[in-house]
Amino acid sequence: MVKFEELKKKIPTQITVLGGGSWATALVKILCENNVKIKWWIRRKSDVDFIRKYNHNPSYLTDVVINPRKVKTYHKMSDALNGTEYIILAIPAAFIPSTLKDLHAKHFEGKKIVSAIKGMIPDENILVTDWMEKAFNLPLGNSCVIAGPCHAEEIALEKQSYLTIASPKVETAQSFANLLNSRFLQAHAIGDLYGVEYCAVIKNIIAIACGITRGLGFGDNFQAVLVSNAMQEIKVFLDKVYPATERDLNSSGYLGDLLVTAYSQFSRNRTFGNMLGKGYSVKSAQMEMNMIAEGYYAVKSIYLISKSHDLNLPIIDAVYNIVYGKANPKEEMGRLKGHLK
Structure with a gap:
């Protein structure tokens, strides 16, 4: 009889990535090294269609091969958010409010939110994690941020890289760090979310x-x-x-x-x-x-x-x-x- 924990390990983690740029593409590549299923939302429908057909992002990191067995691309954001455990934000901070304007708290309920954004919300002058918490009533313990040192271009070349994952709840950061660790990348978790986010x-x-x-x-x-x-x-x-x-x-x-x-x-x-x-x-x-x-x-x-x-x-x-x-x-x-x- 298969033990529940062993069975759980075989079930792929469901992850949504929002954003179609170089860093989003690099994160998709990293995550595909592990047992995951990725829903990838990209704003331009032409890019979505191209990736579905050719398994490459036509606009960024064009040499990276997108694993079609693990990744599905979406143009409708609400579809990409259904049934997922983690939501990774990889959209420029200035466009976060307009991009997420049609979403509601229910879209994020029970999910862990990962900010891969190294910017602030203009005019409001607040961090992305603060904006998300206020806009969608998110518990801060379910949020974490990704910091470097790491460039998307070196991820594409599979050069040895390192990431820091920060959350006020270290367990949240560690659970996501585990999904990133691979043959060419090491991630570790710390508890200083705001310090890391401001520094980034x-x-x-x-x-x-x-x-x-x-x-x-x-x-x-x-x-x-x-x-x-x-x-x-x-x-x-x-x-x-x-x-x-x-x-x-x-x-x-x-x-x-x-x-x-x-x-x-x-x-x-x-x-x-x-x-x-x-x-x-x-x-x-x-x-x-x-x-x-x-x-x-x-x-x-x-x-x-x-x-x-x-x-x-x-x-x-x-x-x-x-x-x-x-x-x-x-x-x-x-x-x-x-x-x-």
């Missing part, structure tokens, strides 16, 4: 700053000082906005995620900043990239939060002044030099 947001802003300095012709020496000062700004922000007794900012979910975003050629926020440093306007840089740089929206939110707490964050201020205040990048970074040590 701010590191995108720092990546824009790094890109700007590169575009202006600054070298490795300056970027090393910029990033080390940025880590201090992150600490100042977190200690004031969301203090925690158990938080190691030197661990990979914080410092590691910052480093990979600040230095990597795959970082879209760094690319966005690089274009600004080279003289592109914000609008022209966004149009040429054809991808969302979360730091563009996040810097306004973090700037306003920092000012409400009377915090001195020179790097955040500099990026805000360039992106929203239309400050000259060369002049603004020239002023920033005097604040770094």
